[in-house]
Amino acid sequence: MFSWFRRKRADAGFGSREQAKKRLAIVLVHDRAEIAGDLVTLLRERLRGVLEEFVELADELKVEMNTAEGAAILTCAARIKQLRRRSSLEMVG
Amino acid sequence: MGEAIVITSGKGGVGKTTTTANIGTSLAMMGKRVAMIDADIGLRNLDVIMGLENRIVYDIVDVVEGYCQLRQALIKDKRFDNLYLLPAAQTKDKSAVTPKQMRALVEELKNDHEFVIIDCPAGIEQGFRNAIAGADRAVIVCTPEVAAVRDADRIIGLLEAASLRHPQLIVNRVKPSMVRRGDMMQVNDILDILAIDLVGVIPDDEQIIVSSNKGDPAVMIQGSRAGQAYRNIARRLAGENVPFLDLEAPAGFFSRLFKFGGN
Numbered sequence: 214m215f216s217w218f219r220r221k222r223a224d225a226g227f228g229s230r231e232q233a234k235k236r237l238a239i240v241l242v243h244d245r246a247e248i249a250g251d252l253v254t255l256l257r258e259r260l261r262g263v264l265e266e267f268v269e270l271a272d273e274l275k276v277e278m279n280t281a282e283g284a285a286i287l288t289c290a291a292r293i294k295q296l297r298r299r300s301s302l303e304m305v306g
Numbered sequence: 307m308g309e310a311i312v313i314t315s316g317k318g319g320v321g322k323t324t325t326t327a328n329i330g331t332s333l334a335m336m337g338k339r340v341a342m343i344d345a346d347i348g349l350r351n352l353d354v355i356m357g358l359e360n361r362i363v364y365d366i367v368d369v370v371e372g373y374c375q376l377r378q379a380l381i382k383d384k385r386f387d388n389l390y391l392l393p394a395a396q397t398k399d400k401s402a403v404t405p406k407q408m409r410a411l412v413e414e415l416k417n418d419h420e421f422v423i424i425d426c427p428a429g430i431e432q433g434f435r436n437a438i439a440g441a442d443r444a445v446i447v448c449t450p451e452v453a454a455v456r457d458a459d460r461i462i463g464l465l466e467a468a469s470l471r472h473p474q475l476i477v478n479r480v481k482p483s484m485v486r487r488g489d490m491m492q493v494n495d496i497l498d499i500l501a502i503d504l505v506g507v508i509p510d511d512e513q514i515i516v517s518s519n520k521g522d523p524a525v526m527i528q529g530s531r532a533g534q535a536y537r538n539i540a541r542r543l544a545g546e547n548v549p550f551l552d553l554e555a556p557a558g559f560f561s562r563l564f565k566f567g568g569n
Contacts, residue, residue, distance in 0.1 A: 228488020233452050234495055240452070241459050241499065248463060 253278050260289060269294040308339070308416040311423055311543065312441035314465075316457030318428030320449045321478040324514060324524075326425035327355040328533070329445075331523040332540035333421050334389035341380065341390045341419040343412070345437035346427035347402055350394035357521020358383065358391055367395035367402045369411065376414055385526070390419070400432045405439035412440025421543075430464055438465065444473040445505060445543075450480060450491040459500055474505035476539065481510045506539035507550065508532050 257276040264270065271292035279286050313326045323346075330342040344352035347367065353359040364379035369392070376392075383389035392415070395402060415422045426437035438444065444465050448458040458475070465473050477493050484490035493507050511532035517524040524533035525540075538548045 230485075230488045230491050230495070233450075233491050234499070237452050237455055237499055240456055244456065244460065245463075248460075 249278050256287075264291060266297070268296050308418075308420045308422055309443070310412045310416060310441045311421065312345075312426050312438050312444050312470075313423060313447060314426035314434065314437065314444055314461055315428065315447045315454070316430060316461040317448075317454045320447050320454050321508070321514075322428070322447050323351050323355050323425050324518065325445070325447050325476060325478070325508075325536070326352060326423050327523045328525045328536035329540050329543065330389060330421075330423045331356075331383075331386070332525040332537045333423075333544060334383065334386040335525065335537075336540065336544060337388065338420045338544065339388045339418065340421045340423065341392060341415045343392045343415070343422065343424045344394035345408070345424050345433065347394045347398055347400050347433065347436075348396065349427065350396050352391060352425050353381075353393045354521060355518055356383065356391055356523065358393075359521075362393050365393045365395040366411070367398045370403050370407045376411065385522075400427070400436065403436050405435050408436045409440040430460065434464070435468075438468055438470060441470060444470045445476060446473050446502070447476045447478050448496065448500075449478050450485075450493075450496060455491070455496055455499060462500060462502060472503065474503050475500065476506050476508060477504070478508045479510045480507055504550075505542050506535055508535045 253276055257274055260276060261270070261274045264274065268291070271294040275288075275290040277288045279288070311329075313322050313329070315322050323344075326342055326344075330340050334340045342352060342356075343366065344350050345366075346352075350365075353362060358381050361381045361384075364374040366379065368374045369376050369379045380390045380392055383391065392411075412422055412424070422440075424437050424441055427433035446458050446461055446465075448454045462473060465471075475497070477496055480493065481490055485492055493504065497504055509531045511524070511530055513524050513527050513530035514532050517527060517530070517533075523536075524530045525536050527533050538550075541548045
């Protein structure tokens with residue numbers, strides 16, 4: 214009898230278990246986004262370094278990290294002014 | 307060549323040291339050659355949990371600084387002669403050891419021991435980086451609380467960044483009565499949130515306090531449910547396929563709690 218009531222109450226989301234799950238979900242979205250943000254900044258710097266060996270960039274390199282269907286998707290977009298000449302490429306290499 | 311397993315958590319007070327002691331002792335009871343390292347420099351505790359605090363002569367910092375040989379600092383357990391403890395220093399701070407020195411130390415221990423179990427300090431600073439430096443795999447301890455799960459998530463990210471992939475989770479101090487009335491997260495809730503594999507569930511057990519009072523790990527106490535759960539974890543870590551505990555709890559409950567796909 215009592216356990217039936219208790220279960221009803223728990224199923225209806227009155228127990229603090231549901232609150233814990235909801236609060237955790239939100240906190241972790243923020244935590245993970247913050248850490249991913251640092252990572253993207255670092256990644257952008259490295260990518261720009263590599264790209265600039267080959268091309269002259271027209272403006273800032275765009276690097277974005279999004280999630281869709283449980284997987285992270287990395288998008289990079291670069292407007293290019295011109296390709297580096299071969300001679301300067303060899304100098305780099 | 308042995309295997310090094312680091313026991314970590316991020317949050318303090320969730321049972322890392324107790325877990326290290328019980329897994330180490332349990333593996334030794336299975337006949338494995340085991341060395342436990344207390345990597346919590348400045349706040350050593352594994353020695354008292356193991357009841358070996360009176361036998362310490364040298365510690366990990368003495369070894370690293372060259373004051374003694376590694377085998378001089380290793381304390382042989384009083385119950386099992388295939389179980390050893392390398393104690394932390396109590397007077398120094400965490401910067402007394404570097405990740406490189408730690409790696410060398412663990413490699414040396416792996417030559418003579420099948421398992422090297424490393425007790426990681428709480429936090430994510432140098433003590434953590436030292437503790438994970440020599441590890442081949444990681445076990446994360448977490449209690450069914452918001453703060454502990456949050457910190458575990460952070461630790462999983464940091465372990466991944468350090469190339470320690472696929473850590474396994476221990477959910478500690480599960481209280482069946484609270485889960486039953488919907489006031490505690492279920493193991494499955496935590497697994498969903500963290501998206502990692504489970505290696506064991508430890509029920510909340512007063513015997514853990516009793517065992518720490520005595521300095522005898524709970525795996526040596528016959529009636530301890532936590533001890534039983536730790537023995538199962540040790541067998542899983544050693545590669546055995548052990549079904550998850552169907553504890554003799556109120557009917558219907560554990561069948562729900564321990565319902566994991568394929569297990």
